[in-house]
Amino acid sequence: MKIKLIPAITLSIASLLAVASVHARTVIQNKGSDTLVNVAQAWAEAYQTVDPEVAIAVSGGGSGTGIAAMINGTVDIANASRKMKAKEIELAQKHGQNPVEHVVGFDALAVFINKNNPAKSLSFDQLHQIYGRDGKARKWTDVGLTVPGCDSDEIVVVSRQNNSGTYAYFKKAILGKGGKYRSGTLDMQGSKDVVDLVEKTPCAIGYSGLAYATDRVKMACIVGKDGGDCVNPSVATAVDHSYPIARPLFMYTNGEPKGEIKKYLDWILSDTGQCIILKKGYAPVTHVNCD
Numbered sequence: 289m290k291i292k293l294i295p296a297i298t299l300s301i302a303s304l305l306a307v308a309s310v311h312a313r314t315v316i317q318n319k320g321s322d323t324l325v326n327v328a329q330a331w332a333e334a335y336q337t338v339d340p341e342v343a344i345a346v347s348g349g350g351s352g353t354g355i356a357a358m359i360n361g362t363v364d365i366a367n368a369s370r371k372m373k374a375k376e377i378e379l380a381q382k383h384g385q386n387p388v389e390h391v392v393g394f395d396a397l398a399v400f401i402n403k404n405n406p407a408k409s410l411s412f413d414q415l416h417q418i419y420g421r422d423g424k425a426r427k428w429t430d431v432g433l434t435v436p437g438c439d440s441d442e443i444v445v446v447s448r449q450n451n452s453g454t455y456a457y458f459k460k461a462i463l464g465k466g467g468k469y470r471s472g473t474l475d476m477q478g479s480k481d482v483v484d485l486v487e488k489t490p491c492a493i494g495y496s497g498l499a500y501a502t503d504r505v506k507m508a509c510i511v512g513k514d515g516g517d518c519v520n521p522s523v524a525t526a527v528d529h530s531y532p533i534a535r536p537l538f539m540y541t542n543g544e545p546k547g548e549i550k551k552y553l554d555w556i557l558s559d560t561g562q563c564i565i566l567k568k569g570y571a572p573v574t575h576v577n578c579d
Contacts (some may be wrong), residue, residue, distance in 0.1 A: 314342045314548045320354020320367030321453050322478050323395060323497040324537055327568040328367055331556055334564060338555060342548050348478070351453025358540050361385055364549055366540040369395065369453035369497070390539045392556055394571035396498040396521035397458060397533040399508040400486045404436045405493075409518035411511035412462060412532065418443055418493060419458075421468040428491070437490030446482050446494030447473040454479065457535050458495050498526065499569030526571040537570065 318328055325348035332344035354366035359380040372380075372387055380387050399415065401407055410431075417425035425431050427441040435441075447469060448455040455475075459467060476482045479496035486492045487504045498521050501507055509518035512532035525531035545553050555561050563578035565571075 313340075316342065316344045316365065316549060316552060317357075317363045318344055318365040318367065319347045319349065319357050319363045321351045321369045321537070322348045323351075323369040323454055323499075324367040324392075326499065327393070327565050327570060330564050330568060331561060334560070335552060335555060339548075339551070342552065344552065350449065350451040351456070352451030355540070358385060358387055358542065359383055361542065364541065365553075368538045368540060369535065370457045371536075371538065372540060386543045387540045388542075388544055390541065390545075390553060390557075391536045391573055392539050392553075393537045393562070393565045393573060394526045394529075395535055395537055396523070396526040396531045396571075397454065397461075397495060397535055398498050398501055398521040399510060399533075400483055400494045400496065400501070400505045401508055402435070402437070402486055402490045402492055403504065403506055404438070404490045405433070405506060406435065407433055407506075407508055409509040409511055411515075411518075412513040415462045415510075416464075416467075418445060419447070419469055419473075420463050421470045423470060435490055440491060442491055444485075444489050444492040445470060445473045446485050446489075446492050447475050448479075448482065448496070449475045449477055454496060458533070461533050461535075497570070498522070501569070523566065523569070523571045534571075 325346065328346045332346045335344055351368040351370055354363065354368055355372055355376055357363035358366035359376060361383060377387055399410060414431045417423040417431065426443060428435045428438060428443055429441055459469060476485065479500040482494040482496045483500050483502060483505055486494045507521050509520045510532050511518045519525050519531045521531050526534045541549060557573060559576045562572035562576045566576065566578055
């Protein structure tokens with residue numbers, strides 16, 4: 289009886305393995321930017337109707353986290369709200385990776401202030417004075433403002449953690465090459481945390497992606513470093529780059545994408561994928577007509 293059972297058991301196991309292999313799904317690991325995480329999740333969910341056999345595993349943690357995963361070869365697509373640095377690309381190449389950049393949208397990096405703040409606009413110089421280590425603005429009256437509800441007059445400076453691409457981009461744009469943030473900033477882990485804190489704190493100012501804007505905070509109209517009229521953050525001003533802190537949003541792959549990864553990126557850049565990023569509050573790479 290034992291001799292007869294062995295072939296049956298072997299056949300049964302082989303059948304189960306065959307069935308499992310037929311139904312095995314391709315999993316694309318996608319990690320990085322907190323700015324992009326919401327739209328990345330929306331893309332992943334929508335793609336299930338395009339190809340149910342491909343699963344997109346999305347996680348955030350910041351651009352630095354995604355880029356580190358790309359360097360170490362543990363991710364298929366790294367999301368970033370800043371360009372990879374030359375030293376990061378060099379390190380990736382030393383690890384046998386060849387990062388290739390793909391622009392998947394644009395963002396107007398918004399400066400948020402409390403609803404009580406009377407500011408109509410803020411200039412690059414004022415932002416430098418507030419955020420820079422060498423800046424002189426420590427009170428709202430230092431930039432000519434009296435904020436109702438901010439009894440101390442002290443500016444509560446809200447920033448992001450240093451693994452954030454938004455942190456790096458704002459630093460470069462506002463503080464310039466070699467510039468440093470002032471000490472004592474409140475560094476939030478995510479963009480939503482920035483907006484929530486500014487909403488609840490009359491003395492506060494913060495920055496994050498346009499898609500995190502709510503009607504419970506104000507977005508400052510920004511005057512660029514060369515002066516002129518202020519420009520409000522919007523999808524339109526991100527598209528035409530008239531907003532002074534507009535930036536591209538990136539996905540990085542190891543080499544030119546192939547197979548299922550290429551199909552997924554091609555879909556992201558299609559009208560369907562770009563209409564999703566538009567609905568999430570970011571600007572598409574090209575003009576699209578969406579229902």
